[in-house]
Amino acid sequence: MTDNLPASGLSRRRFLAGGAAAIGGTLIGTRLLAQSPAHASPMLASAPIVHPKKQMHLAGTDGWVSMPASAPDDLPFFPDSLAPSPFNTYVFGFRDVTGMSATQVAAQRGKAQISAPMLSFDEEDDIYLTLTNLGLQQRPDLFDGHTLHWHGFVNAIPLFDGVPELSLAVPIGRDFTYFYRPHDAGTYMYHCHFEDVEHVQMGMTGMVFVRPTQNKAPLHAGERYAYNDGDGSTAYDREFAFMITELWSAAHYRDAHIQVSDWTDYDPSFWLLNGRAYPDTIAGNGNPLVTTAGHLQYQPISSLIRCNAGDRVLLRLSSLGYQNHAMSVDNIDLQIVAKDASLLKGRDGTKNYITTNTVDVGPGESRDVIFVAPSPGEYLLYDRKYSYLENGGGPGYGGMMTKIVVGAPGTYPAQTVANG
Numbered sequence: 001m002t003d004n005l006p007a008s009g010l011s012r013r014r015f016l017a018g019g020a021a022a023i024g025g026t027l028i029g030t031r032l033l034a035q036s037p038a039h040a041s042p043m044l045a046s047a048p049i050v051h052p053k054k055q056m057h058l059a060g061t062d063g064w065v066s067m068p069a070s071a072p073d074d075l076p077f078f079p080d081s082l083a084p085s086p087f088n089t090y091v092f093g094f095r096d097v098t099g100m101s102a103t104q105v106a107a108q109r110g111k112a113q114i115s116a117p118m119l120s121f122d123e124e125d126d127i128y129l130t131l132t133n134l135g136l137q138q139r140p141d142l143f144d145g146h147t148l149h150w151h152g153f154v155n156a157i158p159l160f161d162g163v164p165e166l167s168l169a170v171p172i173g174r175d176f177t178y179f180y181r182p183h184d185a186g187t188y189m190y191h192c193h194f195e196d197v198e199h200v201q202m203g204m205t206g207m208v209f210v211r212p213t214q215n216k217a218p219l220h221a222g223e224r225y226a227y228n229d230g231d232g233s234t235a236y237d238r239e240f241a242f243m244i245t246e247l248w249s250a251a252h253y254r255d256a257h258i259q260v261s262d263w264t265d266y267d268p269s270f271w272l273l274n275g276r277a278y279p280d281t282i283a284g285n286g287n288p289l290v291t292t293a294g295h296l297q298y299q300p301i302s303s304l305i306r307c308n309a310g311d312r313v314l315l316r317l318s319s320l321g322y323q324n325h326a327m328s329v330d331n332i333d334l335q336i337v338a339k340d341a342s343l344l345k346g347r348d349g350t351k352n353y354i355t356t357n358t359v360d361v362g363p364g365e366s367r368d369v370i371f372v373a374p375s376p377g378e379y380l381l382y383d384r385k386y387s388y389l390e391n392g393g394g395p396g397y398g399g400m401m402t403k404i405v406v407g408a409p410g411t412y413p414a415q416t417v418a419n420g
């Protein structure tokens with residue numbers, strides 16, 4: 001091909017403007033040609049695609065967290081006798097070490113967080129995500145690698161897909177930079193794929209979502225959308241994301257105490273939203289660098305939903321647990337607009353959204369749900385399976401539950417970050 005052949009009305013030279021490599025230009029051109037006008041977003045149709053560069057740095061290691069202390073002892077598994085106060089449970093996990101010096105990054109060994117740092121990007125971003133493997137402080141005998149795998153992400157380049165059997169894993173003391181260029185908005189999840197049943201259960205799981213190009217040319221000024229819906233039907237005022245997992249105390253104990261688990265015995269003790277069990281789910285956001293943060297220092301992501309009456313609230317639900325969950329809200333209609341990062345619409349554009357009070361989320365699945373906040377008050381978002389609403393068999397409510405707090409209009413200022 002020569003550089004001046006027209007393609008969809010744009011010269012290839014214009015595609016290549018900005019320094020994209022020839023191979024990248026070819027891929028972009030192919031993609032544009034493959035799209036029918038009905039599916040091309042306004043941005044794609046009218047201007048060369050730009051690829052803002054985003055860089056982040058994560059570290060994989062082990063650490064200690066807290067399940068609610070109100071849970072009864074389940075010795076020797078819970079609380080773990082090796083856990084430093086105020087913690088009680090051994091985990092593996094990721095940390096956001098973006099901008100840290102090499103010395104600072106190394107100092108995060110043994111300080112993993114659950115759930116993993118929440119990642120959000122825009123469609124067509126060029127994402128350079130570096131993963132450093134800091135090793136396991138509690139298990140120096142293990143030489144496990146770590147990887148990053150974006151689950152459900154269809155554009156993955158195999159080398160950067162994080163499936164160690166098909167590409168590579170990051171050995172201890174090394175780092176590797178993954179590259180992504182997401183073309184499809186939606187709610188995804190990411191996890192380590194090395195010894196995946198173990199590393200996922202141990203806590204190497206987190207949310208990643210891709211924001212639609214439609215945000216850059218909104219149908220109404222200032223609107224944000226979950227998807228390129230074409231009609232504004234996924235517009236929202238606030239967004240809250242939930243990593244749904246379970247935690248089996250015995251398995252975590254065995255990893256800390258140099259024993260192995262038979263995963264067919266899987267029998268969770270705690271049911272988690274963003275790495276926390278109720279009532280910790282409704283505590284505010286934290287910072288793993290703040291040592292005065294107390295028992296939730298390494299579980300920094302709040303699941304408390306705060307909104308104003310009339311707000312359109314987007315719930316991004318993703319599960320990397322091993323059980324099915326039925327997330328429910330009483331007295332508020334929930335509209336499921338997408339499943340597994342795919343907008344629910346027919347080929348003719350007809351929206352097939354589902355209105356319900358219970359959203360089923362299976363292992364490895366995601367759902368995007370929008371509700372309109374009703375009159376001020378407190379509501380619960382909870383797993384309808386009541387046996388998942390307890391902590392370690394103890395009395396009272398716990399587990400996979402959080403609150404929706406609705407204030408009068410104007411109570412809460414505009415949201416600047418997800419879960420904020």
Ligand SMILES: [Cu+2]
Binds near residue numbers: 147
């Ligand atoms: Cu791992």
